[in-house]
Amino acid sequence: MPSRSDDPVAAALRQAAALIAQDIRGLAAANPMVVIDGGSGAGKTSLAELLARNWPLVGRVQVIALDSLYPGWDGLESGVERAVDGILRPHGRGLLGSWRRWDWEQNTEAESHAVDPSLGVIVEGSGILRPPTADLADVRIWVEAGEESRKARALARDGDTYRPHWERWAAQERQHLLQHHPRELATRIVTVP
Structure with missing residues (x-):
């Protein structure tokens, strides 16, 4: 069995995290x-986890996964809207933000989480890069x-929970690509095998 250091996906992500850390150090922003x-x-x-572990600035960084905000399998757009309204816009204005976790088992909103505007934040998830968020995000x-x-990794990770919803979710991702052209809005493109 190959070691983790031989894993081309892990190697690509480590290299990308190092480059993104350089991008962050090059900003004139503490948050x-x-x-x-x-x-x-x-x-x-x-x-996101690699970048958070190796955050290049003083202080911690807040990491928010949109998987915690999407309101169910048809909620890509709604999850992004919740992130923009509760996290990105307030943070960009120096205001305290907040978001509510989506409880996938109960199919309802759960507890609230605060977002400190004095700290950096990483928001990761399908659909997050679009013109309104490009205006708010530094990187x-x-x-x-x-x-x-991608499908092999996602189904290995989430198995039978995700399998029946793969195409349903992929259709929302395709719509996002057609409508928002996220690749063109990126400050850095990371290629993963």
Whole structure:
């Protein structure tokens, strides 16, 4: 079995995190806003976690996964709207933001979480990079990966929970690509095998 250091996906994400850290250090901001978009299974969450572990600025960073905001399997657009209204806009104005976690099992909103405007924030999830968020985010990442490899990783991660919803979710992602052209809005494109 190959070691983690031989894993081409892990290597691509480590290299990307190092480059994004350089981008962040180059900003004149103590509390940058980073958005990470890409299709399901592309590596967004892993990249966000790597970047958070190696955050290049003093202080901690807040990491928010849109998987916690999407209101169900048909909620890509609604989840992004919730992130824009509760997280990105307030943070961009230096105001305290907040968001409510979506409880997938109960199919309802759950507890609230505050977003400190004095700290950096990483928001990762399918659909997050679009013109309104591009205007608010300091660093905009598009994670590019082929559909076959993304699907294999996503289903390996979430298995039978996700399998019946893959096409339903993929259709929303395709609509996002056609409508918002996120790749063109990115300040950095990350290619994952």
